[in-house]
Amino acid sequence: MTQRIASYPGTALSEEDIERGRVLSIHDRLRADYAWDAGLAIGRYLDGLKAGQILGVRCERCDRTVVPPRAFCEQCFAPMDAFVPLAGVGTVNTFSLCYVTWDVKRIAEPLIPSVIDLDGTSPPAGIMHLLGGVATDRVRIGMRVRAVWKPARAREGAITDIRYFKPLRRG
Amino acid sequence: MNTSVGIVGIGWTGFRPVTPEASYKELVYEAAVRAYADAGVDPRRDVDSFVTVSEDFHEGTSIFDEYVPDQLGGAQRPVHTITGDGLHGLAAAVMQILTGRFRIVVVEGHSKASNILTLPHITAYALDPILNRPLHANPLAVAGLEACRYMHESGATREQCAAVVVKNRRNALRNPAAAYGADLRAEDVLVSEAVASPITRLEISDHADGAIVMVLADDETARRLSPHPVWMRGIGWANDSPSLESRCWARAAYAEQAAAMAYRMAGIGNPAEEIQFAEVDDTFAYKELQHLEALGLCAQGRAGPLTVEGATAPDGCLPVNVSGGSLGIGHLLDASGLARVLEVVLQLRGQAGSRQLGDVYTGLAQSWRGVPTTSGAVAVLSSRLSGRES
Numbered sequence: 001m002t003q004r005i006a007s008y009p010g011t012a013l014s015e016e017d018i019e020r021g022r023v024l025s026i027h028d029r030l031r032a033d034y035a036w037d038a039g040l041a042i043g044r045y046l047d048g049l050k051a052g053q054i055l056g057v058r059c060e061r062c063d064r065t066v067v068p069p070r071a072f073c074e075q076c077f078a079p080m081d082a083f084v085p086l087a088g089v090g091t092v093n094t095f096s097l098c099y100v101t102w103d104v105k106r107i108a109e110p111l112i113p114s115v116i117d118l119d120g121t122s123p124p125a126g127i128m129h130l131l132g133g134v135a136t137d138r139v140r141i142g143m144r145v146r147a148v149w150k151p152a153r154a155r156e157g158a159i160t161d162i163r164y165f166k167p168l169r170r171g
Numbered sequence: 172m173n174t175s176v177g178i179v180g181i182g183w184t185g186f187r188p189v190t191p192e193a194s195y196k197e198l199v200y201e202a203a204v205r206a207y208a209d210a211g212v213d214p215r216r217d218v219d220s221f222v223t224v225s226e227d228f229h230e231g232t233s234i235f236d237e238y239v240p241d242q243l244g245g246a247q248r249p250v251h252t253i254t255g256d257g258l259h260g261l262a263a264a265v266m267q268i269l270t271g272r273f274r275i276v277v278v279e280g281h282s283k284a285s286n287i288l289t290l291p292h293i294t295a296y297a298l299d300p301i302l303n304r305p306l307h308a309n310p311l312a313v314a315g316l317e318a319c320r321y322m323h324e325s326g327a328t329r330e331q332c333a334a335v336v337v338k339n340r341r342n343a344l345r346n347p348a349a350a351y352g353a354d355l356r357a358e359d360v361l362v363s364e365a366v367a368s369p370i371t372r373l374e375i376s377d378h379a380d381g382a383i384v385m386v387l388a389d390d391e392t393a394r395r396l397s398p399h400p401v402w403m404r405g406i407g408w409a410n411d412s413p414s415l416e417s418r419c420w421a422r423a424a425y426a427e428q429a430a431a432m433a434y435r436m437a438g439i440g441n442p443a444e445e446i447q448f449a450e451v452d453d454t455f456a457y458k459e460l461q462h463l464e465a466l467g468l469c470a471q472g473r474a475g476p477l478t479v480e481g482a483t484a485p486d487g488c489l490p491v492n493v494s495g496g497s498l499g500i501g502h503l504l505d506a507s508g509l510a511r512v513l514e515v516v517l518q519l520r521g522q523a524g525s526r527q528l529g530d531v532y533t534g535l536a537q538s539w540r541g542v543p544t545t546s547g548a549v550a551v552l553s554s555r556l557s558g559r560e561s
Contacts, residue, residue: 026300028304030292030296031289031292032228032292033288033289034286034287034288035286036195036231036283036286037191037192037193037194037195037283037286038194039193039194039195039196040192040193040197041197042194070196071196072197074242074244075246076215077204077213077214077244
């Protein structure tokens with residue numbers, strides 16, 4: 001202390017105070033719960049997945065079939081309600097070997113997100129999913145793949161009712 | 172350069188407490204198709220730009236503006252989103268057209284309030300995280316604080332606030348789009364549960380789902396497209412301080428400023444004389460009274476007595492919220508301001524059905540972004556340009 005001040009007021013900060021977040025920041029938690037109405041087009045798509053079927057929808061004006069289905073054509077703005085079943089077979093449009101998880105953990109075996117252009121869509125339209133049952137060094141653009149489904153009793157009307165897409169042919 | 176902007180197309184879906192049969196995209200698509208049919212335009216060919224309003228936390232999707240083009244016909248076109256009320260979106264559309272670079276601009280707003288399971292928590296997250304949130308007061312208390320001070324200074328009474336609820340929910344009975352039409356007595360309002368004194372449950376607007384789309388055009392295009400363009404004669408917006416500690420609690424200063432800006436643009440010197448009817452924010456019953464005074468449509472402290480006397484009823488000298496307002500239609504989150512504009516357009520076109528007002532040509536729409544904001548906007552609309560011709 002100095003000649004004039006015997007002791008300073010207040011409480012000293014400790015390293016523990018900072019480590020435990022007792023100072024310098026405020027912690028809070030947001031409760032944000034939603035229940036999105038899937039709607040006509042996506043509702044029917046999810047129903048189809050539960051039944052083990054991938055549904056697309058056709059725009060006759062634009063002469064194209066798209067997946068996932070939507071209630072309207074974003075190109076010509078006409079309604080789209082002609083649902084067509086697709087074979088669940090397609091071609092890898094693009095892919096990535098991802099070595100970090102959703103919650104940012106390093107993984108040795110990568111996830112392989114991919115956009116797969118499904119047969120029967122025109123021009124080729126894809127769904128975003130995962131590739132599986134394939135060695136990472138064998139994945140190629142243009143590879144032919146098919147959907148691998150969960151068992152019927154485990155399906156719940158969700159995009160995850162398809163486990164992943166795997167190569168049509170071995171090797 | 173063109174100096175006039177007209178609304179040439181309107182479309183809406185709803186408004187209902189829940190809409191489990193349709194996604195928000197499908198709601199918006201339906202409203203958009205109606206608006207484009209009304210305006211006689213093809214969005215893929217004729218529309219130069221799209222403006223939407225949304226709030227990420229209301230949608231449950233970050234960067235929600237990325238999800239708006241398809242259902243409006245705006246894919247691969249100029250699109251942008253304003254985090255504000257629908258009237259802020261309308262202001263942006265007006266400005267775009269006034270640049271002379273856009274002839275036809277579309278504005279969209281929607282609500283899927285029924286999909287937000289924890290809406291009070293979302294609203295609470297609008298409070299200051301360090302100073303206010305740790306107190307754990309429901310944000311409705313912010314409205315209670317304001318109502319308390321407003322009533323203290325203006326002399327407005329609980330009975331006068333109750334009269335707003337009775338009027339607006341009764342008006343909604345004549346609006347097929349309204350979700351909450353009801354024939355109530357003032358007593359019902361006064362004895363409903365206290366929520367945040369002096370506000371009771373029936374003085375708070377319930378939420379509704381729906382979508383609203385409007386097509387705006389420059390002077391020349393508007394005259395070509397529409398037999399009854401509704402002109403945007405003035406538009407203004409303003410904020411007070413966000414601080415709960417130092418804002419003005421008695422008066423709606425943001426509405427005063429926004430109105431001054433809109434009146435200046437519209438050349439309106441005496442709003443009480445020149446505005447024939449108004450759709451104003453009534454998220455809470457006292458808000459209608461406070462806003463009427465802020466807009467200069469009546470003297471300070473007069474909105475309550477005028478309401479009880481019937482002056483703001485559909486057959487009164489200043490009809491207010493003939494549509495039912497948010498209390499009668501349902502609060503539409505970010506689309507609420509567009510619902511106010513929608514009614515003004517319908518009335519000015521003579522398309523308001525059994526609630527049509529006689530001989531009106533100038534109306535006002537006003538919005539507020541809800542608790543805890545001090546964010547408001549005002550539009551003056553007319554079926555005549557500068558009172559010269561129709």
